[in-house]
Amino acid sequence: MKIPLNKMNQYIVPRWLLFLVISFHFNLCFAQNWDIDLLKEINLDRNKSLDPTFKLITKSVSPLSIGTPFAVFGLGLIQKDSSLKSKGIFMVEALCVNAFTTTALKLAFKRDRPFVTYPYLDKQADAGSYSFPSGHTSSAFALATSLSLAFPKWYVIAPAYLYASAAGYSRMHLGVHYPSDVLAGAIVGAGSAVLSNYLQRKISTQYSRKKALKL
DSSP: OOOOHHHHHHHHSOHHHHHHHHHHHHHHHHOHHHHHHHHHHHHHTSOGGGHHHHHHHHHHHHHHHHHHHHHHHHHHHHHTOHHHHHHHHHHHHHHHHHHHHHHHHHHHHOOOOHHHHOTTSOOOSOOOSOOSSOHHHHHHHHHHHHHHHHSOOHHHHHHHHHHHHHHHHHHHHTTSSOHHHHHHHHHHHHHHHHHHHHHHHHHHHHHHHHHHHHO
């Protein structure tokens, strides 16, 4: 069965991703001065006594963003709680969608790290791949958003987003990302979780309807 072109585009290129690419391409081309000026203020005028704290936050992003979804799923298995297992699966899906989208954008833009273009910046953390968008920030916001959707309680939402915001700020504080990288990472991470949640609910609804028709 052939999928109409307009339907196919919805699957291949989500509209929020197109908006992100167009908007930040404009930013990279025309607002570079704003980007580097703000980064200089954050990085060069920073409180250096906070460096160890922000380094710790940066290093914690990967273990937490990977470990938390599997911990939720594992807890669901132990407790034989199908709802908890479903939430864990959703969080893993959000993590995967975020990783794919972030990698695709990095390869599409191929933006150099700020300390490469501006050697006077004080680089205080490891940084390997391209700069745009921030992978640490996208992972942190994917985790925060998926946690908030899975467990919509204020005592989950507030700390989750506070942590994600600190993770994003840490990348600028340590001189490895532009503000626009961090902003894009936040949008990609949150958007990946929202998209994953929408797809999971849609698939679950369709499955329930088919099951009901068979009865």
